């Protein structure tokens with residue numbers, strides 16, 4: 001079968017590789033000059049390559065590890081200790097062990113135990129379905145108490161959802177707590193995260209090479225501008241250079257982007273795609289001559305800061321450099337999206353200096369800002385029933401994107417697992433719903 005895949009991000013390329021393995025003739029079309037989408041990288045004039053955002057591989061990410069092995073990258077995967085903590089009133093507080101937790105000054109001792117009990121309970125329950133209809137706020141207050149909510153969860157939620165967390169379901173917190181538990185490695189339970197020695201873009205390159213090796217094509221600078229449908233089936237796609245015909249087409253793009261490509265689709269289906277809510281992201285990255293700290297991740301409890309998290313790792317290929325990400329999730333229409341790199345640099349760095357007074361801007365080797373309108377789907381209340389399925393109402397047309405990995409978080413692990421299952425569905429022509 002000739003399969004066209006729109007989108008050369010991790011989803012489109014992983015799907016392309018799995019479909020090519022089944023023997024299909026795959027063509028991946030990417031609108032930009034570079035593959036990878038959110039998993040892309042910066043290439044600086046001195047030749048240094050840096051991931052646009054951080055993509056930790058956890059010890060529990062078996063799907064990513066298997067895919068790396070399949071791509072011949074198993075020896076490139078390195079695990080390192082990962083220290084985590086909080087920034088509260090510009091002071092760093094470790095949060096990597098039970099001892100750290102018990103001495104965390106932001107909460108009283110009773111609330112610390114209550115919060116700890118809630119985290120353990122969330123990790124032990126499989127019953128996320130019961131949380132689908134519950135707002136995160138109500139569930140957190142009921143299970144962890146008002147003080148823990150006000151001092152810890154509220155600032156984290158405000159920062160993560162750009163202030164609009166009222167409609168977020170408790171499933172998001174459940175998934176996040178479960179994912180974070182995958183950082184700890186038994187028996188010592190020290191935190192550990194993995195990365196690819198040549199950067200995680202090497203996985204993107206390997207997937208593209210795998211598709212080509214199996215007879216497929218991966219084309220950049222090809223923007224699909226319309227998917228034509230009629231009589232309940234896929235007809236063709238149109239790029240700026242003309243029409244292309246396939247037996248099956250997969251839109252591996254965000255739901256609102258897919259809606260824009262389908263002007264002839266049924267109104268009800270378009271509304272379903274358009275109402276999928278996403279968070280955008282502004283992610284400045286700094287390459288530094290000296291590290292800021294020995295923490296991998298620091299979460300901030302002060303919502304007045306322009307960023308909510310500080311993620312720092314040595315550069316995978318050049319450990320003499322430290323790479324620092326200062327992400328801020330924003331609503332797709334937030335004014336920050338149109339703000340210049342210079343203004344962002346000034347606002348972000350002045351706040352960084354409050355936390356690290358010794359930070360010297362002279363130690364910055366590179367600074368760059370990524371912006372994206374549709375980075376992560378928002379897990380709203382009753383999301384289970386509203387996520388669009390892989391099979392669209394049009395025979396031969398499929399949608400594969402991160403809204404469908406619910407209840408998992410849209411991480412590399414979940415995307416790869418979803419791409420594998422979606423490829424099986426497309427290959428078999430099965431009617432089994434993959435989403436939800």
Ligand SMILES: Cc1cc2nc3c(=O)[nH]c(=O)nc-3n(C[C@H](O)[C@H](O)[C@H](O)COP(=O)(O)OP(=O)(O)OC[C@H]3O[C@@H](n4cnc5c(N)ncnc54)[C@H](O)[C@@H]3O)c2cc1C
Pocket residue numbers: 006007008009010011012029030031032035036037038039053054055056057064200203222223224225252253254257261375376401402410411412413415
């Ligand atoms: C190892 C690893 C770990 C990760 N960990 C995390 C994590 O901890 N947390 C997290 O949130 N995420 C994580 N991610 C996931 C990641 O950042 C994104 O969620 C993921 O890259 C989304 O992939 P995507 O292909 O669905 O979308 P995108 O990356 O957005 O790719 C879509 C592509 O489609 C192209 N496109 C759009 N429209 C068109 C068109 N009309 N024509 C042609 N092309 C088009 C775009 O240019 C883009 O390249 C991880 C990823 C990896 C690899």
